[in-house]
Amino acid sequence: MDTFCEITWIGLAVVVVGIWLHTIIASPRGKGPLWLKIRTIRLLFDSAGLLLPGKGRLIVGWLARLAAVVVVSSTVVLAITGFIPALRGERLSGYLLLIHVSVGPVLVVAATFWVLVRAARFTFGASDWYALKAAVLRDRWFGPSPTYPGPVAKVCFWALATLILPLGLSIVLSMFRIFDTETLIFMEEVHRYCALAFCGLGLIYAYLVARHRAFDVRSNDLEGKETCYGDDGTTKLSQIRKTEPC
Numbered sequence: 001m002d003t004f005c006e007i008t009w010i011g012l013a014v015v016v017v018g019i020w021l022h023t024i025i026a027s028p029r030g031k032g033p034l035w036l037k038i039r040t041i042r043l044l045f046d047s048a049g050l051l052l053p054g055k056g057r058l059i060v061g062w063l064a065r066l067a068a069v070v071v072v073s074s075t076v077v078l079a080i081t082g083f084i085p086a087l088r089g090e091r092l093s094g095y096l097l098l099i100h101v102s103v104g105p106v107l108v109v110a111a112t113f114w115v116l117v118r119a120a121r122f123t124f125g126a127s128d129w130y131a132l133k134a135a136v137l138r139d140r141w142f143g144p145s146p147t148y149p150g151p152v153a154k155v156c157f158w159a160l161a162t163l164i165l166p167l168g169l170s171i172v173l174s175m176f177r178i179f180d181t182e183t184l185i186f187m188e189e190v191h192r193y194c195a196l197a198f199c200g201l202g203l204i205y206a207y208l209v210a211r212h213r214a215f216d217v218r219s220n221d222l223e224g225k226e227t228c229y230g231d232d233g234t235t236k237l238s239q240i241r242k243t244e245p246c
Contacts, residue, residue, distance in 0.1 A: 004189075004193075008196055036214055040214060064117040075199065081097075163194050164198075
């Protein structure tokens, strides 16, 4: 087993075990891993209708949701076709190589569009500091809106956006006969480790978003109300409405 295989297995174990422990430690009693899985599956079914064009929906937002689905699907296909041969100590070839090369550009295009459309949602502000502080002090804190992903998810988002460039260029540049053998081998290693980091961060980001969606509506002592912290750190109470999140 080479170094990349060992790092892959260790990295995958750390991410999966870390997510599992977080669902146990950071979740309220009775809302652990099983509850989160069931809640996430229900939310996915409830949100399936958003993938269809509808009256009153912005075309850009609809395309961004489709792009997100394409990103997730293509990442799964690329991970399967790319990592299975690598973990077996084999070279990527045959039909797996054909599928990998065909799906790769789809991921790059869809991910680039998704990042450009959703970038404004992931800008950092004062609310990130209050969320981080509340997490460290284990205080109750709710994001300012159901679309608020949290500071850690924002870091993952920008890390994924950054990895898109070397992930694609490392392969595209290696197709030109202007580099020596050592440089080509180096580019292949860059592609492999960038892909590993992309998948690991993608799992963490997907977990954080799913967790936020599952817990984004929680009532406080006032029935029918929820507490929200704005970018200036102030609190406000607003009626819980699906069309008017606070």
